[in-house]
Amino acid sequence: MSDTPWLTVLGLGEDGLDGLSPATRQVLEQAEVIMGPPRHIALIPQGKAERIEWPVPFSDGLPILSGLRGRKTVVLASGDPFWFGAGSVIARNFEAGEWTALPGRSTFSLAAARLGWPLEGAQTFGLHAAPLTQLRPHLAAGLRAILLLRNGAAVAELAQYLTETGFADTQFHVMEALGGPRERSHSLTLTEALQGDFNHPVCVALDVARHGNAIPKASGKPDEIFETDGQITKRPIRALTLSALAPQRGEHLWDIGGGSGSIGIEWLMCDPTLSATTIEPRKDRADRIRRNADALGQDRLDVVHGTAPDSLTPLPKPDAVFIGGGLSTALLEWISETLPAGTRLVANAVTLESEALLTQWHEKLGGELLRIELAQASSLGPRRGWKSSYPVIQWSVTL
Known part of the structure; x- marks a missing residue:
């Protein structure tokens, strides 16, 4: 040195x-x-x-x-x-x-000074080398955000993206070459931003209007935001699963049997310091997980097309593991013998065979065994009645 x-x-x-x-x-x-x-x-x-x-x-x-x-x-x-x-x-x-x-x-300080915005009340994004979809979890009424974009053409791309996501009434503030002799500022509608001609370097400040489909901040995001073939941990079960996984700053998750990727994606949404790897044996579902993660601004999700435990050995060790598919004695033995003490494990089961397996391992390693039974009101002839879902058995334990 x-x-x-x-x-x-x-x-x-x-x-x-x-x-x-x-x-x-x-x-x-x-x-x-x-x-x-x-x-x-x-x-x-x-x-x-x-x-x-x-x-x-x-x-x-x-x-x-x-x-x-x-x-x-x-x-x-x-x-x-x-x-x-x-x-x-x-x-x-x-x-x-x-x-x-x-x-x-910083460009952010200059932009806030031009707009009269308190910088601590605005979110800042560096999208000059990142996809616009990183905005998706944050888009909501009242959001003030300052964005760095890669070039002038990206302004129109941003306007188009906001239109497609239902936030077309957002106020655009486009600022070029802040702090220099070429500085220009424009306050525009999205339509004007689509038609404008802007020069690099450019940043955009957004004042998001009270329209659009905002994603809730709580665990258990709406099922509708995920593309799925039906293989998805449904919203109420997902909320309980995320609670059991208990993500903490800087931790890494293995989501085994990813399905639609909803658990891994929601894990990442909890905090920007979190990371996750999803393991999915079916290629079409692995591709779907990738699309879901990218569309919801979680492009840092690592998607592995493979089976467990065969695909687990080369992966970075996790702080938490969720088993949503592929539950077996061999997998549980590998996890208990290979992963370090302190690793949190959560497994969900629906079938009688899987329930028996989790009951056996609960007796062996302890932890908490939870039976989750849900019912929704639905039509029953001219009236309504309760339609029950299959009960889910959830085992959570710290190795």
Whole structure:
């Protein structure tokens, strides 16, 4: 580890050198290499430093940067490099003593200042390299959100997406090149945003109207938001299952026998630090899980097409396991013998054979055995009566 950082990550605004302090300008003047996107490099006057354009995809630039060790290097980034920027990626790939950071004004701060919005009351999204569907769990009446987009064309794509999801009355605030001489701001309807012509770099602030199909925040999301062939843990059972799984910050879930992926997807919706892997033996269902996860903004769900326990060995170890399909003695033996103490296990069963198996393992390992019986009112001739669902046996235990 070097005592003196050779690498500086510098947050640059659209005003170029005008927005930098004298000390920060001196760092640029003393640099041997300046590396960054072409747009950022163009904001810096020509000097003695070698200039290297950061390639696309972004990951291709890391080996190049690594090869510059020993030379005073400045990497240019937008605004605050640690707010949906390059700073965190560089920090993960280089030792702490190798680099330092000089953040600039973030686009989010500039946008909030233009709109008069309290920044703590707005949600911020970096969608310049992420799908628009990441908005889906958050779209609801009264939402104020500030988004970074990849280019001007993405404004129309965002307007189209909001129209398709039922939020067509949302107010659009489009801001281009914030903080620089090219800055422009527009307050538009979605129709105007669809027809507009906007220049990169662009961010959009959304003031979501009181229309659209918002997804509830509670566990047990509506069944209708999932594409399914009928193989799905229904809403009331799903709510009880998520409660038993008890997700905590930073934890990883195995969802064995994913079906429609509803358990893994809802697990991820609980907190952005959670991760999950769904294991599904049928290819068509694995593909359906992938579509559901992407449509609901949970693209970080890992979908494995395979059987358990055969497909489990190479996977990162879980903090919690849900068995919704493929329950067997072999699977339970593998889990109890392989996974570390403290792992939480929840298994649901409907058939008499599966119920007998869970009863046996409850006697062996303890935990909690729950019988869930539900009935819904339905037509019974000219009147109504209760129509019962198959009872579900739920076993939950900490290994």
